[in-house]
Amino acid sequence: MDIAVLGTGTVGRTIAGKLSELGHTVVVGTRDPQATIARTEADPMGNPPYSAWQAEHPAVRLAPFAEAAASGELVVLATNGAGSLDALTGAGEENLGGKVVLDISNPLDFSRGFPPTLSVKDTDSLAEQLQRAFPAARVVKSLNTMTAAVMVDPGRVSGGGHSVFVSGDDPGAKRTVVSLLESFGHTDVVDLGDLSTARGAEMYLPLWLRLMGALGTPFFNIKVVR
Amino acid sequence: MDIAVLGTGTVGRTIAGKLSELGHTVVVGTRDPQATIARTEADPMGNPPYSAWQAEHPAVRLAPFAEAAASGELVVLATNGAGSLDALTGAGEENLGGKVVLDISNPLDFSRGFPPTLSVKDTDSLAEQLQRAFPAARVVKSLNTMTAAVMVDPGRVSGGGHSVFVSGDDPGAKRTVVSLLESFGHTDVVDLGDLSTARGAEMYLPLWLRLMGALGTPFFNIKVVR
Numbered sequence: 001m002d003i004a005v006l007g008t009g010t011v012g013r014t015i016a017g018k019l020s021e022l023g024h025t026v027v028v029g030t031r032d033p034q035a036t037i038a039r040t041e042a043d044p045m046g047n048p049p050y051s052a053w054q055a056e057h058p059a060v061r062l063a064p065f066a067e068a069a070a071s072g073e074l075v076v077l078a079t080n081g082a083g084s085l086d087a088l089t090g091a092g093e094e095n096l097g098g099k100v101v102l103d104i105s106n107p108l109d110f111s112r113g114f115p116p117t118l119s120v121k122d123t124d125s126l127a128e129q130l131q132r133a134f135p136a137a138r139v140v141k142s143l144n145t146m147t148a149a150v151m152v153d154p155g156r157v158s159g160g161g162h163s164v165f166v167s168g169d170d171p172g173a174k175r176t177v178v179s180l181l182e183s184f185g186h187t188d189v190v191d192l193g194d195l196s197t198a199r200g201a202e203m204y205l206p207l208w209l210r211l212m213g214a215l216g217t218p219f220f221n222i223k224v225v226r
Numbered sequence: 227m228d229i230a231v232l233g234t235g236t237v238g239r240t241i242a243g244k245l246s247e248l249g250h251t252v253v254v255g256t257r258d259p260q261a262t263i264a265r266t267e268a269d270p271m272g273n274p275p276y277s278a279w280q281a282e283h284p285a286v287r288l289a290p291f292a293e294a295a296a297s298g299e300l301v302v303l304a305t306n307g308a309g310s311l312d313a314l315t316g317a318g319e320e321n322l323g324g325k326v327v328l329d330i331s332n333p334l335d336f337s338r339g340f341p342p343t344l345s346v347k348d349t350d351s352l353a354e355q356l357q358r359a360f361p362a363a364r365v366v367k368s369l370n371t372m373t374a375a376v377m378v379d380p381g382r383v384s385g386g387g388h389s390v391f392v393s394g395d396d397p398g399a400k401r402t403v404v405s406l407l408e409s410f411g412h413t414d415v416v417d418l419g420d421l422s423t424a425r426g427a428e429m430y431l432p433l434w435l436r437l438m439g440a441l442g443t444p445f446f447n448i449k450v451v452r
Binding site: 117118121122123157158159160161162165167190191192193197199200201203204206207208209210211213214215217219220221222223224225226 | 343344347348349383384385386387388391393416417418419423425426427429430432433434435436437439440441443445446447448449450451452
């Protein structure tokens, strides 16, 4: 499948690398490809510059948001939450209409330090904001409840099987995302319901962050036991 | 142990019944015992009146909040979130000082219907509000992330082992609560850290509510797989 991955950080690279490994044709979208490639220093999270990752993934092309989105049948939104709306705006309504948009982003606000707060919550969600801004896109929220490495390799959590959630208004779009999740190795996909249920998945992040602090590792996930 | 359970709803009854069964001396606290006993109709959740439960649990005494709290070495706050501060105020600072207060309540606001919103979140929690209001109490948040029957009977979830969280500033108080949880049958107690981590446990509620909707049952819980 032709897939666009918007975002060049850890989540974008991890998802793009895995999709490429699975045989998909992947174009990574960024605001300014030349600037992204020109960076030579590690990012604030300590990740090596994109050019280093690019050199190891020659099959993955880097393009402006709009060109990437135009190339994809499916668009993965893998920016940080503060950049989500800008990324989709850069992608352009005309390149999103009718397409599945898999929203992995979290509305984390680090402006007051760590732990971050949520910039939207309770009566709305980032996923719903994006869906309202791009009504012709078929937004599905998923994968935002675990660290990037676990998203594409559930076995990275040593303690056994765990769960991943999907939220969305379009049943067909959710089926497409579920297939993708299964191709990553996920075995327990819990369909929470319509896109408003993304409020639940996004508001879990504060607990995820405290769990990471208590466990001293991001390589965990939750299993819904029932 | 002498234990006070504040609250006469499902959570209060379930906890009080289990504690009594385990051999503890339990006094249930309510604002107005005579009014509580005088009710003859089911509550809005469909629970039979307290008098019916009382008849089946003759060893559990009903008393005003202050009398109940005075009798207990440990105080369990099992009201709904909107009533938590009033219940502790009724209990009285003098009856809470130095005592472990196990806060099970959730800051759910049903004033705009279902699903409820959270009345406090993100930069504060109900547990922290209670701790600030009663600084001499040793507040521990726990058990708020599952339905009442599962709190006291983890085996009620058929799919296997699952996790319960504790948050609190007082290590000794947390140890007391962990012992209590283990006496209920919990085998995976995750210490999230200080009381501010209760924000995470409380903000999980929106996900819990969507999971209940998706699964069609409250008899589930999450396991932290690591």
